[in-house]
Amino acid sequence: MSRRGLKYWAIFKTQLINGFAYPGDLLARSLSIIIFLWVFLFLWRTTYRAVGQERIAGLSLRDTLWYLMLAETIVLSKPRLSSTIAEAVRDGSIAYLLNKPYNFLLYQLSVGLGDSILRLAFNALAGGLLVGLTVGPPPPLWGWPLTLVTVIAAWLIDFCIAATIGLTAFVTEDVAAFEWIYQKVTFILGGLLIPLDFFPAWLQAVAQALPFAYTVYGPARLFVEPDGGRFVTLLLTQGAWLAALGMLLALLYRKGVTWLTINGG
Amino acid sequence: MPAIRAEGLRKTFVTRRKAAGLRGSLRALFHPDRQTVEAVRGISFEMEEGELLGFIGPNGAGKSTTIKMLTGILYPTAGQATVLGFVPWEQRQQLAYRIGTVFGQRPQLWYHLPAIDTFYLFGKIYELDDRTIRRRIAFLAEAFEIEHLLETPVRKLSLGQRMRCEIAASLLHHPRLLLLDEPSIGLDVVAKQRIRDTIRRMNELEGVGVLLTSHDAGDIEALCRRVIIINHGQIVYQDKVSALKRRYLTSKLVEVRYAHQVPRDFRVEGTQVLKIGRYGVKLRFDTRQTPVEAVIARLAEAGNLVDVTISDPSLEEVIRTIYQEQAEP
Incomplete structure (x- = not known):
């Protein structure tokens, strides 16, 4: 690896070590996925019983729960990127983040990856155990690696959106409102609360036309019903969104740096 | 360069x-x-x-x-x-x-x-x-x-x-x-x-x-x-x-505390008394005219010392002096 690449690897590794400084936080987070999935389990069990069908919109109860398990894992493992950037702008520590010889966005990317990987592992393990023990075995093993690839792409798309929101702090300082909106949009149009398949057709079409579905729904849906064609389509769509949002982010960053005002004298 | x-x-x-x-x-x-x-x-x-x-x-x-x-x-x-x-x-x-x-x-x-x-x-x-x-x-x-x-x-x-x-x-x-x-x-x-x-x-x-x-x-x-x-x-x-x-860091402030009460007419040669309390005194002196050790010696002679603090004029004071000089050259 080149020295330039090595520095981002070192940043990633340091954040990974840093993650172990908070074992309590890691465990608490895995606990929250168990609670969420437990609630979902009762909710959907009742729903399926009430409808009286084996499958709703092509998904069985087992599919739905494994879908939700991956969706929750993805969302709960995300780094708190927007608010981290906003906080750094507010308390002035951005000064340190900007005067080191690295690309600020790649730095955030490396830190974010180091932050997410542990959580992803813990959440998947905790959530998988619960769902596996209550509704039955996971989807076929051969789909897992394909899913993992799309999870990484989903993570990157989310990174672009969250970083874009975070960068608005260079001007507005506070990003809580944007963050809140993004979170709620992910809940519904991202498919975090309900698989998009259960939506009316027009709403599905709206969701599919926006990037949020590819940060959660795409990988989770592929996971429960792995399919080569579905994988390729998803990955291409993710790639297109990634290119567009990545470009927007890079552009915004170049502009944003000139607008930056720093607090603390 | x-x-x-x-x-x-x-x-x-x-x-x-x-x-x-x-x-x-x-x-x-x-x-x-x-x-x-x-x-x-x-x-x-x-x-x-x-x-x-x-x-x-x-x-x-x-x-x-x-x-x-x-x-x-x-x-x-x-x-x-x-x-x-x-x-x-x-x-x-x-x-x-x-x-x-x-x-x-x-x-x-x-x-x-x-x-x-x-x-x-x-x-x-x-x-x-x-x-x-x-x-x-x-x-x-x-x-x-x-x-x-x-x-x-x-x-x-x-x-x-x-x-x-x-x-x-x-x-x-x-x-x-x-x-x-x-x-x-x-x-x-x-x-x-x-x-x-x-x-x-x-x-x-x-x-x-x-x-x-x-x-x-x-x-x-x-x-x-x-x-x-x-x-x-x-x-x-x-x-x-x-x-x-x-030019500007020439004066120093001294705060002293004595074990006994300080007389109301307390004076020390070469210093300017700023404030007299019951047990303590605050003075200012110019280091170009009176060296620090002379002031301390005189203060010690004057009574039973409990505490001494010497400080420089604050930066704000120095800046004020500079401004005053610039205003009236």
């Missing part, structure tokens, strides 16, 4: 004012009440390579904003500057390899990790190889007397210990210029002295130039040969520290 050359640097911030409460927030959203703050108003100066230059001024004078423009983090509203031949805000990354920075109020070491982890990380970020990093850490650990602190999580270090680690970290990549923004803030006298000694040593050993900001005139007096005083975003004084001392 000078290490820093700044010409007419200006920085204007536009801040939004917001009235309290939800109504205020909503109004600010649609009719923002913008306010322009001129943090730096045309600063010009030069700094030689390897020089120890002090940059002092009260809080909010524009010191940090100037430093942030010189490191390239902030874009100036107007004016020009080169640092080690680079235009900081256009060549921030190239410049970053050659300068070190410490912002006293903001930690750069990772809070939950031992300092050594951040040292290694910085080594990688500055693209040093492992052997160089190891050697450099060993050297700095000895110079800053932090060998025993490196393995302790930073959050468990005292402020003085942490600051020594912070400065050591900023020197890891052999910078030619060190920008220290309030490195002694919040430190006790002993810790301050230690930091000053180490900065001076590194300047002598490696010839690293140091631009130091402080609101404590003592830092500058102990370290720098030349000083720039800035107030309200402008340079009000720029000369050798010896000249500053000769």
Whole structure:
């Protein structure tokens, strides 16, 4: 690896070590996925019983729960990127983040990856155990690696959106409102609360036309019903969104740096 | 070539004012009440390579904003500057390899990790190889007397210990210029002295130039040969520290406490009594006319001393004197 690449690897590794400084936080987070999935389990069990069908919109109860398990894992493992950037702008520590010889966005990317990987592992393990023990075995093993690839792409798309929101702090300082909106949009149009398949057709079409579905729904849906064609389509769509949002982010960053005002004298 | 050359640097911030409460927030959203703050108003100066230059001024004078423009983090509203031949805000990354920075109020070491982890990380970020990093850490650990602190999580270090680690970290990549923004803030006298000694040593050993900001005139007096005083975003004084001392840091304040009551007509030769309390007295004297030891001896003769504090006039007082001089030449 080149020295330039090595520095981002070192940043990633340091954040990974840093993650172990908070074992309590890691465990608490895995606990929250168990609670969420437990609630979902009762909710959907009742729903399926009430409808009286084996499958709703092509998904069985087992599919739905494994879908939700991956969706929750993805969302709960995300780094708190927007608010981290906003906080750094507010308390002035951005000064340190900007005067080191690295690309600020790649730095955030490396830190974010180091932050997410542990959580992803813990959440998947905790959530998988619960769902596996209550509704039955996971989807076929051969789909897992394909899913993992799309999870990484989903993570990157989310990174672009969250970083874009975070960068608005260079001007507005506070990003809580944007963050809140993004979170709620992910809940519904991202498919975090309900698989998009259960939506009316027009709403599905709206969701599919926006990037949020590819940060959660795409990988989770592929996971429960792995399919080569579905994988390729998803990955291409993710790639297109990634290119567009990545470009927007890079552009915004170049502009944003000139607008930056720093607090603390 | 000078290490820093700044010409007419200006920085204007536009801040939004917001009235309290939800109504205020909503109004600010649609009719923002913008306010322009001129943090730096045309600063010009030069700094030689390897020089120890002090940059002092009260809080909010524009010191940090100037430093942030010189490191390239902030874009100036107007004016020009080169640092080690680079235009900081256009060549921030190239410049970053050659300068070190410490912002006293903001930690750069990772809070939950031992300092050594951040040292290694910085080594990688500055693209040093492992052997160089190891050697450099060993050297700095000895110079800053932090060998025993490196393995302790930073959050468990005292402020003085942490600051020594912070400065050591900023020197890891052999910078030619060190920008220290309030490195002694919040430190006790002993810790301050230690930091000053180490900065001076590194300047002598490696010839690293140091631009130091402080609101404590003592830092500058102990370290720098030349000083720039800035107030309200402008340079009000720029000369050798010896000249500053000769002209403005000539008086000292003494506060004494006695074991017995002080007579109302208390006088000490060569001093001016400012305040007489029941057991204590506050005096001012001019060091050019009355040496410190003479004052102390006379105070001791006058009664049974319990406590003595000697202090310099505050920076605000010095600046006031400079202003008065400028107003009435």
